[in-house]
Amino acid sequence: MRSGQTGYANRLEFTDSAGGLLALLEVTNNALASGTSGGQITRVGTGETDSDLNAQFILDGLTMYRSSNQVSDALDGLTITLKQTGDLVDFSVKPDTDGIKSQINDFIKKYNDILTFIQGKTQVDGDLDIRADFAGDTLLTGLRFGMRSDLARQVTGQPVGAPTLLTEIGIEVNDDGTLSLEDEDKLTEALEENASAVRDLFTGADGFATRLKTRLDAYLGSDGLIDNRVDSIEDRITRLEDQITDFDERMALRENQLREQYAKLQEAIALFQSQQQYLGGFFG
Structure with a gap:
């Protein structure tokens, strides 16, 4: 059984109220700072700063503790990966x-x-x-x-x-x-x-x-100048289309009126021609 995450904050805690569970599991509760090999338990400590479950490092003279070896909050915009213990490492950060x-x-x-x-x-x-x-x-x-x-x-x-x-x-x-x-x-x-x-x-x-x-x-942007211009143009197009429709309707009505007038005029001409022929025959 192990925790899904590293660090003191993510530790697992067991209580052996009878005092025989660890012995039954053949695990000693003697602290072992180097790990759990040999059936011993890593020294949990009492908090973030004295627990072997946490990573400890010194940055610019300040001792820091983190629950993970991936440190992304020590230097703004930079992630530090802790590999192993060793001597001091000098590094500098320059703009890209x-x-x-x-x-x-x-x-x-x-x-x-x-x-x-x-x-x-x-x-x-x-x-x-x-x-x-x-x-x-x-x-x-x-x-x-x-x-x-x-x-x-x-x-x-x-x-x-x-x-x-x-x-x-x-x-x-x-x-x-x-x-x-x-x-x-x-x-x-x-x-x-x-x-x-x-x-x-x-x-x-x-x-x-x-x-x-x-x-x-x-x-x-939404309801910006271009949107407003597009809306204005679309409104103008709609008005022009309405005007064209009204004009077409008026022209159709006028066309019908002219056709009716033309038909009546043709009737009148035919009547006049008939009367002319009659009068011509009468006086002829």
Whole structure:
């Protein structure tokens, strides 16, 4: 019989009130710190800090105890695996600059994709006689200018000396509004100096990515600007269809009226022709 989980908090407890159960099982209750081999019981102790059921280690001079050899709450964002006892181990934690660069490049690509898509749908070129489907549409042109404005303004809330503009980490804005990483060394230097500040430049409360998300949510979210525009267009289509139906009905009614008038006119003409023939014969 064993516990499904390790550690003092997950220990199994048995009470031998008669005093003969352990002897019957041929198990001694003498503490054995190294394990249960030989029919002896690991020293349970009286709590988390003196039990051999727990892992014990020293980190930055602080003695810590955990119920598992997988320690994920000692250092933020880092999991430590305890293998065995031994001498002191030195290790350092550095930001994953390559991973952050990859995310920044991905941000640049996706931003450029969105901006290029909008520009293509709103393009007007008189020389080439090009007028895109949404040329002059204030909703999309407003989104394009808003996105460019979001990336042009300084980010607030950054520490003193930390970057507040894209140009300070090597990213330039091209003439068409798209982004490009022109100075990777400047980005690397900024990451090595303060990776958290570079991260917050994008994902902080006033970061570039945060601004763009807020703006896009206003457009793409439920009951957002695009949904409202779609509803407005659908309402307009419905009204136009109703107007077309009413017009068709009026035209059908008018057609019937004209046909009736035409038929009566034909009857009158036939009557006049008959009378003309009669009078011609009378005076002839």
